[in-house]
Every structure is written in C-alpha cells, then in structure tokens.
Amino acid sequence: MQAGLSKSILADVRELDLFAEMEDANFGALMRGAYIQNFPPQIELITEGETSDFLHIVLSGSVNLFASWNGRETSMTTLQPVSTFILAATIRDAPYLMSARTLEKSRVALVPSQDVRAVFGTDAAFARAIVTDLAQAYRSVVKNTKNLKLRTSLERLANYLLRQSRQHGASETFELSTDKRRLASYLGMTPENLSRVRWPPFSGQCCGAAKLAC
Template sequence: MTLPPRLAARLRAARPFARLAPGTLAQLLEYAHVESLAPGATLFREGEISEFVHFVLDGSVGLAAAAEKREGTIIEFFREGETFVAAAAILRLPYLVSAVALSRARVVAIPAAVFRSVLGRDPVFARAMVDVLAHHWRLLVEQLKDLKLRPTAERLAAYLLVHADAPLEGRAVTLALREPRRALAARLNMTPESLSRAFVLLRQHGVSNAGRSGVRIGNLARLRRFAYGASAVPPSSPPRPRGG
C-alpha cells in the first residue's frame, strides 16, 4: 500500500530519508503502511522476528523490556520524526525489546526486506543510516554513563538538559514531558516515588512545574553545573536530531 502524498512528504523531510531521490523514496514506501495505536497498545514484542523498520509520525513510542519475576522497564522513547529498530531489520535478528505506545501514536511500518534492498543499492541512504545508528550508539553509551555514574536527581537533570531545546546558556527554557511520569521513571531506572523526590530536589536548582506536563528550567548553566559537576561538561552526544 502506497502512503498518501502528505505522509510521504513527512518522511521526505526527516532523516534518514531527506536526501533520497524521489524514485528511491517511492520504492522504499511502496509497501509501507501506517499503524494507528492507542495508548498502551503494543506494536511488536521482544523476541519476534523483525519484519519492519518503523518511523513515528505522531505521538510517542517506548521501547520496553521485561525479565522473568521482575517488573518491566522502558529503555528509550521515540517521538515524531524518529526512526527506530533499524538494526534488527538490517541484521535479520529478533527484536531485543517490545514497542509500546505511550500516547496516541501513528507509526509508518516499512517492510524490512524492502528497507534492506534499498539500503544495499543506495549509498546516500546507507550513509544516512550509518549516521542514525551511530547516534543511537552514542545515546546508549550516554544512558549507561548516567545509570552507572549519576545519582537519581543528577540523572534527571541530565535528561532534562539533553531534551531542552535552548542553545543560549543562562536563559530560562520550558519543555514538555509528553510521556507519562511512570514511563519517565522507568526510562531513568527509578521508581515513581524516586522521580518525585528528584523533581523536588531540582527545585533548588531552578527547575519548576510549568502547566500539567511541562517543566521550566530557570537557568541552564546552573542546572548543568549540578548535573555534570564543577567542570559543567555536557554529554558528548548532540541533541537528538529528527530521525535519529
């Protein structure tokens, strides 16, 4: 099923599809379809064979994992304009995680066989996917550093800083936390109670509520010093680009 032109245009504007020739993009999307998901709906499950590469049109999707006799957790969030689980499709391996809608969401599903075929023929697309996968690797390393090196409040501060779209130090910024607080706690490897305590502690560093699901950072430089210490060294990964 070919995607409607307006949806194809959404993909054309996002990495890793932005530089594809129109004919190549048409081949990639010829058999793609859109999945509409209610909050809590499962897109695929851990251990299933990867049949699709996914692109978020709207909403938020969480990659979730579970262990026997232990409560599951959220590994990462993906929002509109981002591509996810390409590695499983490229390697023809099962999914390492499940994908769950954290809000109402629409996701484009591109057949893995078509994705691999275009990837093998088009060097521009291959290079774009290298960039996306390299960025995902850096996100993973940064998350491991947070989990191993930072207490809960500093971990939350680092997360807020990464997602704050504000290039000017010292300026106040407001950001929306679109995922449920329980999902955010799982993503940061905290209990919901620990997350609440971390937000209370961050009030001392200029963080306050902004509406129902927003957070205001009064001073980015001040919060950065708290999260990363006196050196105020930010994460090596840049803010997440669309598609990665």
C-alpha cells in the same frame, strides 16, 4: 490500514535524514511497499524477541520503547514524530531487543524489512544515511550507559531536568513531556524514589553535571 502513503505524509518521511538523500526510485519502491496503521493508546506494536519484519516510522502520536525481564520492565526511550525506530534490528535481520507500545493514539508507517535491506544494498546514499543514523543512535546509548553507571539517580534526574530546560529555551519552568512513572523508569529508579527527591544544598560540582549526557 491502507496501502501506499499519502503525498503529505510522503513528504514528511522523505525529509528525514535517513531518506533525504536516497534515489527517488528507491524511495518510491520503499514507500510503495509500506502501509500505514492507526493505533489506539497502549497498544504493543512490537515485542522483544520477535523477528523484525518492518522498519517502523512514527508519523503522529508517540511511541515508547521498553524492555522487560523476569517480571521487571524498564522504559528505554520515547519517540516523537517523525522518526524511525528499530533500524538496527531491521538491518541485521535480528530479533527485536526492545518492545514498543503507543502512548497515545498514533499513526505508524510500516516498511517491510526486506525492502529496506534490499535498497540498503543498492542505494549508496541510503546506506550512508543509515550509517549516520546508527552512529548517532549508538552514541546516544553509550551516553545513556555512562549516565547509568557514573551517576546516582538524583544526578540523573538533575541532568534530565537541565536538558529538558535547555530544550524549552532555558526557561525557568516547563512541562514534563511524560508522566512521572515512565520518567522514573527511564531514569532507572522507582516512582517513589523520584517523588522523594529533595534538592540538597548544591555542591560546586552541580553545573558540571550536564556535561556527561548532553
């Protein structure tokens, strides 16, 4: 653990849309209060239901957001560097709705929530950036809900693969960025079910499949 952030990391963070336009003095204030922590894999960083003391920023490695209830657990999303998470909880000073754990050895910056809220109140550019960020996040979750409610698990998988393929330059083959267990959970199905998928003869509708969640 160390107080303050090194120059190269500061530059990476500042380049995030969320921080790019805010005033230097305010960015400096946020970062002075922040600290960095290195975590081994599979460490629970935050726990659903607790109050949000820090805005988190993944600097390296990767972090999975998940939720659980009544003995069941589901993967919500996976974060790659450099990105922030639980911004909404921080802004509203509300309990976390999701838990987070590292997937690999990861470096995470922690910015005290009250600092974020304070700067949010005084720096208009920062407030605007937060709006853009939250609007984007909101739209992502809505797409996800539509995905869950309107598609079968097979269709969700197909859509996921199509999007991944496109992200990898529309190549015929590519590597999954996650193990199948977590992928299944993310898609709202069991690993067994995922493993069993065999592509039936495609209906003409298939190509339209990608439209919903892209």
